[in-house]
Every structure is written in C-alpha cells, then in structure tokens.
Amino acid sequence: MDVYLPIANLAVNGLVIVALGALTGILSGMFxxxxxxxxxxxxxxxxxxxxxAAASAASQVTGASVSGVLAHTRRGGVDYQMxxxxxxxxxxxxxxxxxxxxxxxxxxxxxxxINVLYVVLLGGIGYVMAKESLQALRAQKAGVPxxxxxxxxxxxxxxxxxxxxxxxxxxxISPLAPLLLGVFTGILTMLMxxxxxxxxxxxxxYILGMSANVVVGTSLFQILFVTMATTMMHAMTTRAVDLxxxxxxxxxxxxxxxxxxxxxxxxxxxxxxxxxxxxVLLVALRMALGLGWRPDEIYxxxxx
Amino acid sequence: xxxxxxxxxxxxxxGARDPILVPEISQHEVQVRQGFRGTELLLFGAIMTxxxxxxxxxxxxxxxxxxxxxxxxxxxxxxxAGMWINAxxxxxxxxxxxxxxxxxxxxxxxxxxxxxxxxxxxxxxLQLSPIGAFDPKEQARFSAGLVDLMQREGLYKExxxxxxxxxxxxxxxxxxxxxxxxxxxxxxxxxxxxxGRVITSAISKVEVKKLGFEKAVADYAExxxxxxxxxxxxxxxxxxxxxxxxxxxx
Numbered sequence: 001m002d003v004y005l006p007i008a009n010l011a012v013n014g015l016v017i018v019a020l021g022a023l024t025g026i027l028s029g030m031f032x033x034x035x036x037x038x039x040x041x042x043x044x045x046x047x048x049x050x051x052x053a054a055a056s057a058a059s060q061v062t063g064a065s066v067s068g069v070l071a072h073t074r075r076g077g078v079d080y081q082m083x084x085x086x087x088x089x090x091x092x093x094x095x096x097x098x099x100x101x102x103x104x105x106x107x108x109x110x111x112x113x114i115n116v117l118y119v120v121l122l123g124g125i126g127y128v129m130a131k132e133s134l135q136a137l138r139a140q141k142a143g144v145p146x147x148x149x150x151x152x153x154x155x156x157x158x159x160x161x162x163x164x165x166x167x168x169x170x171x172x173i174s175p176l177a178p179l180l181l182g183v184f185t186g187i188l189t190m191l192m193x194x195x196x197x198x199x200x201x202x203x204x205x206y207i208l209g210m211s212a213n214v215v216v217g218t219s220l221f222q223i224l225f226v227t228m229a230t231t232m233m234h235a236m237t238t239r240a241v242d243l244x245x246x247x248x249x250x251x252x253x254x255x256x257x258x259x260x261x262x263x264x265x266x267x268x269x270x271x272x273x274x275x276x277x278x279x280v281l282l283v284a285l286r287m288a289l290g291l292g293w294r295p296d297e298i299y300x301x302x303x304x
Numbered sequence: 305x306x307x308x309x310x311x312x313x314x315x316x317x318x319g320a321r322d323p324i325l326v327p328e329i330s331q332h333e334v335q336v337r338q339g340f341r342g343t344e345l346l347l348f349g350a351i352m353t354x355x356x357x358x359x360x361x362x363x364x365x366x367x368x369x370x371x372x373x374x375x376x377x378x379x380x381x382x383x384x385a386g387m388w389i390n391a392x393x394x395x396x397x398x399x400x401x402x403x404x405x406x407x408x409x410x411x412x413x414x415x416x417x418x419x420x421x422x423x424x425x426x427x428x429x430l431q432l433s434p435i436g437a438f439d440p441k442e443q444a445r446f447s448a449g450l451v452d453l454m455q456r457e458g459l460y461k462e463x464x465x466x467x468x469x470x471x472x473x474x475x476x477x478x479x480x481x482x483x484x485x486x487x488x489x490x491x492x493x494x495x496x497x498x499x500g501r502v503i504t505s506a507i508s509k510v511e512v513k514k515l516g517f518e519k520a521v522a523d524y525a526e527x528x529x530x531x532x533x534x535x536x537x538x539x540x541x542x543x544x545x546x547x548x549x550x551x552x553x554x
Contacts, residue, residue, distance in 0.1 A: 002339060002341050002483075003338070003339075004336065004337065004338055004339065004340045004341075004483065004518060006514060006517075006518040006519075006521040006522045006525075007521065007522065007525055009484055009485075009486065010483050010484040011340060011341050011342070011483035011484075059536045059537065059539070059540040060540065062537065062540040062541060062544065063540035063541070063543045063544035063547075064544065065544070066540070066541055066544025066545050066548065067544050067545070067547060067548030070545075070548055071548075108377065108379045108390040108393055109389065109390060111390075112387070112389040112390065116387075228537045228540075228541075231533055231536050231537050231540070232530070232533040232534070232537065233533075234533070235525065235529045235530070235532045235533025235534075235536060236529040236530055236533060237529075239525050239526055239529055241525065241532065241533065241536050243521055243525075243532075243535070243536055243539070244521065246536055246539065246540065247539060247543075250539070250540055250543045250544070251543070254543050254544050254546070254547030254548075255547055255551075257544075257547070258547055258548070258550075258551035291387045291388060292386055292387065292388070293388075294383070294388065295381060295388050297381075297453060298380055298381050298449065299378055299379065299380055299381075299446075299449040299450060299452070299453045300378070300379050300381075300390070300453075301376050301377070301378055301399075301450065301453065301454075302376065302377050302379070303374055303375065303376055303377075304375050304376055304377045304395055
C-alpha cells in the first residue's frame, strides 16, 4: 500500500509505517515510555528525511500518552503541581531546543549531535536499567527480597533555594529542580523527537525522589504537554511535521499501546524492565556502530 | 539591397539544410497526489527537413530532462576521532533537483568534451555554480560526490542508449521520475547532433505539481504553521483518546 507523504516528498509503504507505530505503541503501553527513541531512528533508517522523522515522531508520542494519562488520572497517579512545573520547564526547553536545532543545522552537525545524544543517553540509561533488573531477577531466583531503595532526593536538589510542598509526590523541595528537569527533557524532545520518558522516570525517582506511585503518571502528563509543544514548535520553525506520516504512525501506536498494556499485565515487572533495557541498549549499539563505521553516504545535501 | 538578398539567401539555404525538431512529451503535467509512486515520461518527436521530408542524414539525438535548480550546501563526512562527522562543505548555487540525460549513443562517441560541456550533455558537465574560490581538485571531488549521491537516489541519471531512433525520422526516450521528485517546472531539451556538431535543439516543458489534498497539506504547513501544528496536535489527541475508548469496549 503506497502512501505519498506530502511534506517528506516521497512515497512510502503505509503498512510499514503503521507497523512501526504499532511496535513502538506496544513498547509504550508495556513500559510507560513514549517509544520515540525507537520510532525516529527506524524512520530515518527507512529513508525518511531526519528532520521530518524527528518532527513527526513527537505527535505520535502525544497520541500514545493520551490514554496513559487518562488511565493514571483515574487512579490519582498524577501530581498536577509537579507536572505543571515540569511542563513549564519543558516548554522553555522546546524553545531552547528549537534554537539549538537551527544552529546545529546551520553548522551541519545536527545528525552527529542527535547520534551522539542517542548513544550516550540510551547507552547510559540502558546500562543502569539492565544492571538493576538483573540484580532484581537474580535476587528473585535466590528468594531474597531486594532491599528497598531508600527514597530521598539528590543532595544537589536540597541545596537549591525556594521550597514548595508537593503533596502527592510527598516532597518539600525547590520547584527549580523539576523546572530544570523539564527544560532538559524539553530540549531532548525537540532535538531527538523523543518523549523523554526514559530520562524522566529515573530522574524523578532517583534525583527528585518522588513517590513511586505518581512517577509514571506525572511523567506521562509532562510528556503529553511537552510533545504537544514540540509539534507546535516544529510546525512553526522547521515546518517538517508531516500530517500523513503522523496519522499513519498514530494508527499503529495508539492501538499498539492498548495491546502493550494488556501484555504488561501478564509479564512480571522485573522481566519487563530487563527486556526494555535490552532494547534500549540495542538501539544505542546500532547508533554507536553507525558513528564508527564508514557510512553509506559520505555526502549529504541540505538546501541553503 | 544586395546585402539583404544575400542574407535572405543565407537563411533560406541554411534553413533548407538544417532539419527541424518537433519534440513532444507524453504528459506536460505530472500530478503528485495520493498514490503517486513516480512516473515515466515518454519524450518523443521527429526530425525532418523544412519541406517535411525525412531528414535522411545520420543524426544522433540527446535528450536532457532537468528539474528546477536549488541552492544547496553539500557536506562531506570525514573520520575524526573515530567518528564519521561532517567536516568539509561547499555551496552550489544551481544544483538541479533532477537531471537525466538519454542519448542514442554514448555521449563521448557523439560529441567532444567541449561541446558536451557547453550544452551540459552528461553528468560530468553539470553547471553547479559553486560559491567561493576553491581549488579545482576539491571542487571536482564535491561535484562527483553530489552526482554519485543523486544517482543512487535515482534523481540524476545517464542512459547512453536511452534514445531509440527509427528510420532517422522518429525518436523516443523514456525517463523515469521517482516519487521523491521536487515540484516545479522541468525542461526537456532535445538536441540533434551530426558529425560532432549540435545542429538544432528544441525545448519543451513539464510541470510537476502537487494537487488536491497533498497541495493543501504542503501549503498549509508552509504558510500557516500555527494552525497546521494545532491540527497535528488535535489529531494525535483525538486518535489517542479514541483508541483508549475503543479498546475499553473490547
């Protein structure tokens, strides 16, 4: 089934894009991450121009996180105050990211930066996740419960001025910490076309020290609004959002997300985390190889 | 008076000797819309003497189809500190977005390099208008890099036996446009060559344009970014919401 993408300026097999969306949708349903980290590189690999891929992936993450946010809202798993602060930071971040995007594009280094960011972030987080889930799996086998990690925020967070009480998160910290976290993920979202869930969740747990039952819901809440801002930002600056591409991805991802949620309930959490860690590491490895090996194309063309 | 007469005689005589090219293209408008997978253009026509008889001589025909040009930056990756990153770059002011040459025999057998360069007959003779003073060696490397890249994307091509001549009167060439062609005005120039000399040429045009929904989306994205973005956001929220509801029923 050939579909012509009016912004990317080429025809693609629509079923492949829907399948791609479904794959990332399943992941997002299973793990509560947006799945953008997989969509963008796969689309580029398929031959879609990198800018169009990054710009259109954000709207797919929006779609996939809508139902997640709704589900978490129903069971009170969203800290709106904390989420609001992070969304504010995220929107500032997307604006900074848009500026960086244009600057890097002019310098001709955007693809390299995106690649390096992928390798460093995914590699680092994948490694930590794999280590933790392996420990958990081993402990489970041995029958010894893993000692619960003591919940507390990073010392740097407590040194920040101005303190607010975040009731649902069970925190009394400076709002600057979540704001900065929001800014950081906003920049990543704009540059990499990802939701940033896999950065946010560990950061909220281990840096902010938020209570675990509101982490996923609040991160989805932030992702929902920040990816919306990213789509707007791309539509107004790079003009690379392809509605047809986004719609195809959405069809796959929103249905995939529902399947993913069902699957997640059948598989033990530790094993789930290990699988996610393996996927993240694989993507990082692929990207690292791409940087180190002689690429197929030495030359790239950009309109000036 | 005598001079004028001589001039008229000259025109008539050369007119009588030089054949006329009558080019035609299978379609003068390529519509890019849903389901567009690229298309194949048939460029055909006839060569004849002004009296309408067949030209009779041995001719070679070269057809050049050229898309709209654009100003581009071409970047070259080099291995630095173990990573392949963009290192060198150059700017071309008039790189065609599409360029195809078809001829009845390989270009080198038809004309010499000088003539080929003058009429842009072939990929090595593309006039790219590089910006800045570069040494020719580096310039040649970049040009070759661009041509190679575009060739593999199917946007630049050379077909040394692409033109079929029948009875030295009719010619035809097929040139495929891939789905990734840019919109704009394409010019098809046909050259008739005898003994290394271009004796006549004719130009016809093809318009490649987006239509209907595709045109609306492209225009909207370009000129109305805010509303377009809003539409994309609403679409994604609606679809996410809908899927949540639908699956809740199952």
